[in-house]
Amino acid sequence: MASKFFIRRGKRLLGMTEPGKALLIIAERILNEASNVRRLADLFTNDTSGVLTIATTHTQARYSLPAVIKAFRELFPEVRLELIQGTPQEIDVLLQNGGADIGIASERLSSDPLLVAFPWFRWHHSLLVPQDHPLVKASPLTLESIAHWPLITYRQGITGRSRIDEAFCSQGADT
Template sequence: MNFQQLRIIRETVRKNFNLTEVANALFTSQSGVSKHILDLEDELGVELFVRKGRRLLGLTEPGKELLAMAERILLETKNIKQLGKQFSSSDKGQLTIATTHTQARYALPHVVSAFKKKYPNVHLALHQGSPTEIVQMLIEGKADFGIATESLDAVPDLVTFPYYSWHHALVAPNEHPLTKSKRVSLGDLEEYPLVTYHEGFTGRQSIDDAFTKSGISPDIVMSALDADVIKTYVELGLGVGIIASMAYQPERDTNLTLLDSEHLFSTNTTKIAIRKGYFLRGFAYDFIELCSPKLTKSHIQESLNPNIDADID
């Protein structure tokens, strides 16, 4: 048994049992992948995959057990490498953060600026994606931690920490009739077309819930992944925009008016998520603490590894 065989088992599941894609991901040949699988099955004396002819359809019960063990072994192998880097070059390396456009564009700039001043030799990689893509990156070990509002809490393999809370806000062109209202209601919005986020992004569910509870069917004429796109089309007169409050910047959004709307929608909480058992470099803990001073290294380590003493600087 070797690490390559374990990687192949893990990657086979990730690639939906397509051995061609597994071979491409691991920079090897399909025949080599097949041989590694057969050799491991011969060594263990059990079949790891359900087959139909030469096709792999799924995992057998022993295969499922082995996959869980392989995931743990490969994670700890990566942790050992991270441990070595932490002590050999504590202020150098790469920090990879998976997040959404809204967080990267509006919540993180001041944190990134402070972090880069402290760690000029750390390469910071911000990967922007959907909450589902962020979860996948964390599970696959492609990101050190993730930042998003949706999806993170529902994954057992992740530990989440509250970053900050926020509300949605209404924006309209400066001459729009709603700008003359002292207090906008959901009923008022029923009279106008709306532009907001796609389902599953930036608290969209709380927007839908608010309208549903009020018995109102909003006329959402357009949805987008990020606030910049929403604001652009609101400026063009396509409709009233519903965006994350931090996405409105008066010095830049001079053609838009921010409407008092905090009372219309429930509070959203953006979270930081880390895979359980994942070893974070010291500078990763510092970045998280810059996000929220309450999220100290000791607090995070207790949640990630409750049975391990937090004694590595």
């Protein structure tokens, strides 16, 4: 190879050249794919040991997964579980780059056709107001009428918020 990949001063490596940085990205991708090939091969052996990495939101890790993990460990004691907590967006990235085997969140993580989503459960949002609040008398209660009041809800990027925003937007109302 004629390209220089490293910036040197004598025997010391000081950094990487632009071609070196590009090569590093390709090398990381190759190593990641090699790891994916090993994982795939492991799936088709009778070996019930290894590591299963699950990326999930804090809500799922705290409330939904403890009983599931307990049952899984009883069935597969040789499998080491790794849990990674993140936002739905972070989980999506982990799944796409091979950093997690399974992603669990309360909403669909991605529209990426290479990721398959299965519904685990459904949940619904509720509106809570004091008994004397004007919305109690609103009939019918609409998203447009709710939009006139301050709303305490999830911040952007947290599970559930995108569904709330989509619902308000579809009715021409702002959150």
